[in-house]
Amino acid sequence: MDGIWVKGDVMSEIGTTVIADMKRDRETAREYLLFYDIRLTEYNRKKADELSSQPRPDNPQGGGNNGVGNPTESQALRIVRYDESHPEYYWLKAVEILQRSLGERKNIFIKVRREAEVKKVSGVGRPAWVVYTQMHYMRELEDRFLNGAVSISENYVRNLWRELVNQTVEIYLRLKNNIRYNEY
Numbered sequence: 001m002d003g004i005w006v007k008g009d010v011m012s013e014i015g016t017t018v019i020a021d022m023k024r025d026r027e028t029a030r031e032y033l034l035f036y037d038i039r040l041t042e043y044n045r046k047k048a049d050e051l052s053s054q055p056r057p058d059n060p061q062g063g064g065n066n067g068v069g070n071p072t073e074s075q076a077l078r079i080v081r082y083d084e085s086h087p088e089y090y091w092l093k094a095v096e097i098l099q100r101s102l103g104e105r106k107n108i109f110i111k112v113r114r115e116a117e118v119k120k121v122s123g124v125g126r127p128a129w130v131v132y133t134q135m136h137y138m139r140e141l142e143d144r145f146l147n148g149a150v151s152i153s154e155n156y157v158r159n160l161w162r163e164l165v166n167q168t169v170e171i172y173l174r175l176k177n178n179i180r181y182n183e184y
Contacts (some may be wrong), residue, residue, distance in 0.1 A: 030165075039088065039092060050082065
């Protein structure tokens with residue numbers, strides 16, 4: 001009987017860890033979705049600084065020790081190795097893939113959601129980003145598509161945001177776990 005309880009306790013701890021990881025992944029996805037441009041600029045700057053500080057091979061035409069002899073190939077390999085060793089790369093790529101896969105309306109939603117976050121609008125009783133996003137998203141849709149009144153519920157806004165965050169996490173996990181598809 002004790003073995004079952006111990007096993008259950010271990011499973012409970014694993015479950016708690018998994019839930020915490022899922023929550024952390026969703027929060028990270030949210031941050032990368034909202035601040036994609038800033039994160040991309042920071043990442044590229046950090047990568048350029050680090051790669052420029054690394055010494056170049058002594059023998060650029062050699063290829064000694066089975067290394068790449070072409071300096072361009074050598075630099076490309078350094079970039080690939082850098083990207084593969086930094087989780088930020090996978091988060092940025094996940095947001096990029098998501099945005100490319102979405103239609104115009106959902107990309108408008110992301111744009112408006114980012115505006116709401118930057119403006120740090122405040123409200124009472126509910127997250128103010130929801131109301132800001134709802135109103136500005138409806139206005140964008142009216143101006144761009146319908147030339148008339150559009151009504152979008154707060155639940156729609158929350159659910160769409162949750163869906164986009166979850167899709168970003170799923171893309172990230174597939175990239176991170178190196179699941180390859182013919183399309184990539």
